[in-house]
Amino acid sequence: MKKIGLFYGTYTGTTGNVAKRIAKELGEENVDLHNIKEDGALMDQYDYLIIGTSTWSIGELQEDWDAFMPQLEDMKFAGKTVALFGTGDQVAYPDTFLDGMGMLYETFQFRDAKFVGFWPTTGYDFTSPLPLFNHDNFVGLAIDEDNQPELTDERIKEWCKILRPAFGL
Ligand SMILES: Cc1cc2nc3c(=O)[nH]c(=O)nc-3n(C[C@H](O)[C@H](O)[C@H](O)COP(=O)(O)O)c2cc1C
DSSP states (O other): OOOEEEEEOOSSSHHHHHHHHHHHHHOGGGEEEEEHHHHGGGGGGOSEEEEEEEEETTTEEOHHHHHHHHHHTTOOOTTOEEEEEEEOOTTTOGGGTTHHHHHHHHHHHHTTOEEEOOEEOTTOOOOOOTTEETTTEESSEEEOTTTOGGGHHHHHHHHHHHHHHHTTO
């Protein structure tokens, strides 16, 4: 069985906490958790990737992802399966909700990744176009711990059901 590499960037710890909960749901033995701040160079080792980021400064990528971008732009993801998740605040930042996740989607897409784990936009209220796939889906799992923390467990559970077959679990 191939292991999944989960790489996340986090500023106040929210995305790191969601990353742990995703790993727990998929089975901790199946997932290696990596903070992008320290472990980005290990990304090449995995065929199965879960990639998580928050959004800061009104539409900016989380700063550790931003710092990693030059290395990411040198990587190739052909033959690799990638699932994205993002954390954000749709009430305070509706115009840039989850823009960081949208930016990572474009970056990985340009480098030939195969994506899984698109997620419906039902139940969210925002206007940002960047994290969208085909108008009514997000490019990955959308988490809003600032306004909808009570929905996070169920969202993670449902999303992991979609991921399991794609990651051979
Ligand atoms: C100054 C500031 C700017 C933010 N900008 C955005 C934004 O543009 N879009 C968004 O979705 N969330 C935004 N957020 C919310 C954070 O992304 C959210 O709280 C996230 O869960 C933080 O995760 P982290 O602690 O893992 O970095 C912002 C928060 C702050 C305090």
